[in-house]
Each structure stands twice: as C-alpha cells, then as structure tokens.
Amino acid sequence: MDMTDMNSAAATSPAGRRQGEVILDLQNISLRFGGVKALTDISFNIREHEVRAIIGPNGAGKSSMLNVINGVYHPQEGRIFFRGEERKKMEPHMAALQGIARTFQNIALFKGMSVLDNIMTGRNLKMKCNLFQQALWLGPALREEIAHREKVEEIVDFLEIQHIRKTPVGALPYGLQKRVDLGRALAMEPQILLLDEPMAGMNVEEKQDMCRFILDISDQFGTTIVLIEHDMGVVMDISDRVVVLDYGKKIGDGTPDEVRNNQDVINAYLGSGH
Amino acid sequence: MFYRENGQFKTSYAADQQIFTIAQDKWFVWGLIAFAALAVPMLADEYMFRAILIPFLVLSLAALGVNLLVGYCGQITLGAGAFMAIGAYAAYNFMVRIDGMPLVLAMLLGGVSAAAFGILFGIPSLRVRGLYLAVATLAAQFLCDWAFLRIGWFTNNSSSGSVSVAKLEMLGWAIDSPTEKYLFCLAFVVVFAFIGKNLTRAAIGRQWMAIRDMDVAAEVIGIRPMFAKLSAFAVSSFFVGVAGALWGFVHLGSWEPAAFSVDRSFQLLFMVIIGGMGSIMGSFFGAAFIVILPIFLNQFLPLLGSLVGVTVSTAGISHAELIIFGSLIIFFLIVEPHGLARLWSIAKQKLRLWPFPH
Ligand SMILES: Nc1ncnc2c1ncn2[C@@H]1O[C@H](COP(=O)(O)OP(=O)(O)OP(=O)(O)O)[C@@H](O)[C@H]1O
Numbered sequence: 001m002d003m004t005d006m007n008s009a010a011a012t013s014p015a016g017r018r019q020g021e022v023i024l025d026l027q028n029i030s031l032r033f034g035g036v037k038a039l040t041d042i043s044f045n046i047r048e049h050e051v052r053a054i055i056g057p058n059g060a061g062k063s064s065m066l067n068v069i070n071g072v073y074h075p076q077e078g079r080i081f082f083r084g085e086e087r088k089k090m091e092p093h094m095a096a097l098q099g100i101a102r103t104f105q106n107i108a109l110f111k112g113m114s115v116l117d118n119i120m121t122g123r124n125l126k127m128k129c130n131l132f133q134q135a136l137w138l139g140p141a142l143r144e145e146i147a148h149r150e151k152v153e154e155i156v157d158f159l160e161i162q163h164i165r166k167t168p169v170g171a172l173p174y175g176l177q178k179r180v181d182l183g184r185a186l187a188m189e190p191q192i193l194l195l196d197e198p199m200a201g202m203n204v205e206e207k208q209d210m211c212r213f214i215l216d217i218s219d220q221f222g223t224t225i226v227l228i229e230h231d232m233g234v235v236m237d238i239s240d241r242v243v244v245l246d247y248g249k250k251i252g253d254g255t256p257d258e259v260r261n262n263q264d265v266i267n268a269y270l271g272s273g274h
Numbered sequence: 275m276f277y278r279e280n281g282q283f284k285t286s287y288a289a290d291q292q293i294f295t296i297a298q299d300k301w302f303v304w305g306l307i308a309f310a311a312l313a314v315p316m317l318a319d320e321y322m323f324r325a326i327l328i329p330f331l332v333l334s335l336a337a338l339g340v341n342l343l344v345g346y347c348g349q350i351t352l353g354a355g356a357f358m359a360i361g362a363y364a365a366y367n368f369m370v371r372i373d374g375m376p377l378v379l380a381m382l383l384g385g386v387s388a389a390a391f392g393i394l395f396g397i398p399s400l401r402v403r404g405l406y407l408a409v410a411t412l413a414a415q416f417l418c419d420w421a422f423l424r425i426g427w428f429t430n431n432s433s434s435g436s437v438s439v440a441k442l443e444m445l446g447w448a449i450d451s452p453t454e455k456y457l458f459c460l461a462f463v464v465v466f467a468f469i470g471k472n473l474t475r476a477a478i479g480r481q482w483m484a485i486r487d488m489d490v491a492a493e494v495i496g497i498r499p500m501f502a503k504l505s506a507f508a509v510s511s512f513f514v515g516v517a518g519a520l521w522g523f524v525h526l527g528s529w530e531p532a533a534f535s536v537d538r539s540f541q542l543l544f545m546v547i548i549g550g551m552g553s554i555m556g557s558f559f560g561a562a563f564i565v566i567l568p569i570f571l572n573q574f575l576p577l578l579g580s581l582v583g584v585t586v587s588t589a590g591i592s593h594a595e596l597i598i599f600g601s602l603i604i605f606f607l608i609v610e611p612h613g614l615a616r617l618w619s620i621a622k623q624k625l626r627l628w629p630f631p632h
C-alpha cells in the first residue's frame with residue numbers, strides 16, 4: 001500500500017481484505033472498578049482477518065476493553081463468545097492458549113532480557129520439553145530450542161531488527177522497543193492480535209514502518225487485528241471497521257466512512273478537543 | 275587483543291546458542307575446572323581445604339540455588355538456611371533408616387525433600403510479594419529451627435541433639451581425606467552449575483525472568499505464574515537442599531540445627547546480592563567473597579593495626595566485617611544490582627575492545 005497518503009483521512013478503507021466469520025463476539029460488557037464505570041453495556045464483534053479499530057478520547061475505556069478480551073480484567077456483566085462458544089471467566093494464559101496476543105500501551109517488555117529472549121518467551125506455549133530435558137540441554141531440548149530460534153529469527157527478519165537481536169531491551173530507543181513488543185506477540189502465531197496504541201509517541205517514519213508491519217501481518221498471515229490508535233489518519237486508512245467509545249459507552253460502530261460521518265462521534269471528538 | 279570473537283563466525287543457530295559464545299570464555303571455564311580438579315589438590319594444604327575451599331564450594335552451590343529464585347525469578351527468600359537444613363536432615367534420615375542407601379542418592383533425595391517443602395513454602399508467593407513474602411519464608415526458617423531441635427524423630431532421637439554421619443563412601447571409594455572431600459564437592463558443584471546454566475537459558479529460565487521483569491505481560495503470553503514461581507521454588511530449594519546435605523555430611527561431619535540458622539539464610543542472600551543477581555558466575559563470586567573476607571580481615575587488620583600502633587581485638591575484627599558487609603550490600607543494592615558479576619562483564623567488554631577502545 002502506498003504510504004504517502006497515510007495522513008489523508010480521505011482514503012477509503014482498503015477493500016479486498018477477506019473478512020471471515022465472527023471470531024469474537026462481545027455482548028453487553030460492563031466493567032467497573034469500585035465506583036468507576038470503565039465500560040458500560042458494550043456490544044460489538046470482531047470478524048476473522050479484519051483490522052478492527054477501537055478509538056475514543058483518553059479514558060474512554062479502550063485499554064480496558066482489550067484487557068477484557070484477553071482475560072486480564074473480568075467484566076461484571078456481559079458474555080463473550082469465541083468462535084461461537086461462550087467463554088467462561090478466564091485467566092490471561094487461557095486467552096493466550098486460544099491464540100489471543102497483545103502489545104501494550106506502556107511497553108511491557110522483559111527489561112533484563114535480550115531482544116531474542118523476549119521474542120523467544122512468546123513461544124513458551126509451543127515449547128513442550130520438560131524440566132529434566134531442559135536441565136540437560138541435550139537431544140529434544142536442544143532441537144526444540146533451535147527449531148523455535150529459527151521461527152524467532154523469521155520474526156526478527158520480518159520486523160527488521162536483526163542488528164539488535166542480542167541487545168538488552170532496556171537499552172533500546174522507544175520505537176524499537178515497540179517493535180520488539182510486537183515481535184513477542186507475533187511469536188505466539190496468534191489468531192487475534194490486540195495492539196494498544198502501537199504508534200503512540202512515534203515520529204512519522206516510525207509510524208509508517210509500523211503501519212507497514214501491521215498491514216503485512218494482516219496480508220501475509222491473515223491475522224485478525226484489533227487496533228487502538230489515536231491517529232485518525234492511520235485508523236481511517238488501515239482499518240476495515242471502527243468502534244468508537246466515549247466515557248465507557250459505545251457511540252459508534254461501522255466502516256471508517258460511516259464513523260466519520262456519525263454525529264455522536266463528531267461531537268465526542270470536538271467536545272474533548274481532538 | 276586476545277579476547278574477542280574476531281574470526282569466530284557462527285554458521286548455525288546451534289553454535290550461537292552455546293553457553294560460551296566466545297571461544298576464550300569456553301577455554302577459560304574448562305581451564306578453571308581442570309585447574310580446580312587437577313592442580314588445586316596438589317597445591318592446597320589441609321587448612322585451605324577445610325577452612326576455605328570446601329565451604330566455598332558448598333556455599334556457592336547454595337548461593338546458586340538462591341540466585342535461581344531471587345535473581346532469576348525475582349522472588350525473595352529468607353528461608354534458605356531452612357532448606358539447607360531440610361536437605362541435610364532428610365539425607366541423614368535416608369542414610370540411617372534405609373540399609374545400604376547409597377550416599378549420593380541420599381543427598382539427592384535430601385534435595386528432593388527440600389524441593390517439596392520449597393513448593394509448599396512458595397505457595398504464598400502466588401498471593402504476596404516483597405516484604406510479605408520475605409516474612410512468609412522467614413516463617414519456614416523458624417518452623418525448621420524449631421522442628422529439628424524439638425522433634426526427636428528427625429535426629430533419630432540422638433540425646434545430644436546433634437547428628438553425625440559415620441563414613442562417607444561412594445562405590446567403594448572412601449571419602450575421608452580433605453582432598454577427597456574437596457573433589458567430591460567439586461563434582462557436585464560443576465554438575466549443578468551446568469544444570470543451572472542450562473535451565474536459565476532454556477524455556478523455563480525465560481519464564482522465570484519474564485515473571486521477574488513484568489508479570490502481567492508474562493501471563494498475557496501464556497506463562498502461568500503458578501507454574502513459573504513454584505518451579506523456581508522447587509529447583510532453587512533442590513539446589514539449596516543438596517548443598518545443605520553436603521554442608522552437613524562433608525563439611526561439618528556432625529551438626530546441630532544451629533548450623534542452618536537464619537544467619538545462614540541472610541548470608542546466602544548477601545552472597546547473591548554482592549555476587550550478582552541473575553548470574554551463575556555471580557553466585558561463585560559472592561560465595562568466594564563472603565568466605566574469604568573474614569579470613570582476609572583476620573590476617574590484614576592486626577597487621578594494619580600494628581603499623582599504626584593499635585592492637586586490633588578479635589571483636590574489632592568481627593565488627594569490621596559486619597560494617598564492610600553492610601556497606602557493600604547497600605552499595606550493590608543501590609549502585610550495581612548485578613553485583614561483582616557485572617563488574618566482571620564490564621572488564622570483559624573492555625578487554626574485547628582493547629587496545630583500541632573506539
Ligand atoms: N486497574 C484499574 N483500576 C481502576 N481503574 C481503572 C483501571 N484500569 C482502568 N481504569 C479506569 O477505567 C477508565 C478507562 O481507562 P482505560 O485505560 O481503559 O482508557 P483508555 O481509553 O485506554 O485511555 P487512554 O487513551 O488514555 O489509554 C479510566 O477512568 C481509568 O481510570
């Protein structure tokens with residue numbers, strides 16, 4: 001896709017991306033923290049292979065929504081269906097088992113570890129050797145380690161971070177840390193990838209790179225992507241459908257064009273100074 | 275000039291995954307092991323073995339165990355002494371209660387018993403952290419102190435409260451001279467150090483470090499905190515328990531519960547802090563430092579005192595020791611959490627670029 005028109009919000013959503021069945025269906029989700037209503041009665045769905053954006057002013061409940069999807073927060077009300085089956089209350093690692101990965105708004109990398117090790121941890125669910133085999137580092141454990149290292153190197157190549165693979169992540173600039181965060185999520189070979197403001201705080205070039213990675217992930221692997229982003233140009237450009245939240249309530253849902261012309265959305269954004 | 279990876283190209287990921295990615299490192303470590311196994315027995319005298327080398331080896335192993343938990347998994351423990359005690363007393367009971375129990379097996383079973391208790395006392399870590407966890411593990415310490423003192427069954431109802439192991443023997447090899455004891459400990463330490471290294475560079479080690487560095491993110495990529503934390507407690511306690519068995523059987527020969535008091539727990543924690551959290555090598559540095567410092571001060575302070583014309587009392591020396599430990603721990607906690615091991619790797623980094631630093 002041509003990146004030069006990235007910030008021209010006039011571009012239509014990239015048609016032609018195959019959209020499949022509903023993979024995740026959220027119904028009447030409400031989430032409270034004590035007296036704070038983070039989410040109120042929110043329903044929307046996510047289709048396979050699409051890029052689904054969640055937008056809204058600060059504090060609207062976007063990150064909380066992602067935390068509900070991957071089991072970090074447990075909503076007081078509402079039901080979630082994953083591939084048609086109702087999901088019971090679940091812990092984050094169960095969501096990971098179902099193939100839901102995410103990146104974090106405030107980078108949450110493992111600071112004491114190298115880039116490679118950070119991405120390797122993303123494969124922990126796929127590594128089956130037991131403790132004794134690992135302790136001896138022979139035969140199966142070694143073969144497994146190398147097989148996964150090869151996968152991780154593919155991700156390193158994909159994200160163009162070969163030159164920093166052995167650097168401790170704490171020493172990396174912000175933009176690269178965001179990329180490693182994405183790499184760690186990709187290493188899970190997820191079915192749904194949740195991205196919490198992957199481009200926040202980046203300069204234009206870094207944003208363009210990140211957009212390219214997101215589109216490539218979608219095209220090459222068919223991964224379903226849920227994206228939180230404040231840059232409207234980016235959102236309108238790369239997403240298929242958009243949910244708009246404001247004060248924990250859903251105020252809009254539809255294609256970028258529909259959302260752009262929705263009066264409630266316009267009011268919310270004008271009201272909050274965006 | 276000589277220490278660097280020039281010309282050593284990795285052509286496979288397997289080669290790049292080795293423990294020592296610079297050939298010189300590999301030769302250094304193998305050389306060190308060869309030196310320890312072949313040259314040291316010829317050079318050291320009995321005092322060296324008894325007072326320095328054997329305690330150093332055994333405490334290194336224990337510190338390594340503590341480091342797996344504290345340095346790699348980010349949990350805290352003030353109960354390491356208790357797990358040494360469990361290892362020692364369990365091994366002792368396996369020895370005296372089961373006829374023909376092989377020595378090494380008894381010690382490993384001692385480690386397994388410690389691991390089981392490690393899991394038990396690690397359960398609070400699933401709910402609490404930091405200070406609260408420290409207090410919970412301290413409870414393990416006091417419980418063990420009490421149990422081994424008061425419950426006669428553990429000490430085979432020995433009237434004096436102290437237990438001893440009659441003869442150390444492995445496959446017909448009587449381990450009685452200090453040199454043999456030293457080599458016996460060395461074998462354990464080398465094997466366990468490699469196991470520790472392997473675990474920390476494998477999937478399980480990454481899980482531990484992930485929990486240490488950012489537990490929410492670790493959970494989100496599918497790491498179960500319960501498994502990661504309890505496995506760290508188990509493996510750590512296993513190492514510490516085996517070290518406890520070595521301490522009792524080989525170093526002390528006969529011992530009382532006081533040998534594994536809370537002082538020991540603190541000492542092991544200090545070794546890890548001074549040596550370097552999250553470093554296998556660091557555990558050895560820390561143990562060496564803490565074993566050697568008192569001996570060094572004993573020799574050095576009176577000498578220094580006589581130079582300036584004051585006599586240094588023994589009490590003065592042990593106070594000086596505490597002061598030095600205290601300040602070093604504060605220094606390392608604040609300035610260099612990676613301890614002596616970090617200074618070592620900085621030195622290596624410099625050497626890699628030497629003599630052209632730019
Ligand atoms: N763990 C928590 N405990 C208490 N309140 C919380 C917690 N997490 C979120 N909240 C509250 O929920 C509301 C929504 O927060 P959330 O982080 O989801 O917003 P957001 O849309 O992601 O905002 P931003 O654009 O600033 O990232 C806020 O009022 C926040 O204070």
Ligand SMILES: [Mg+2]
Pocket residue numbers: 062063064105196
């Ligand atoms: Mg947010």
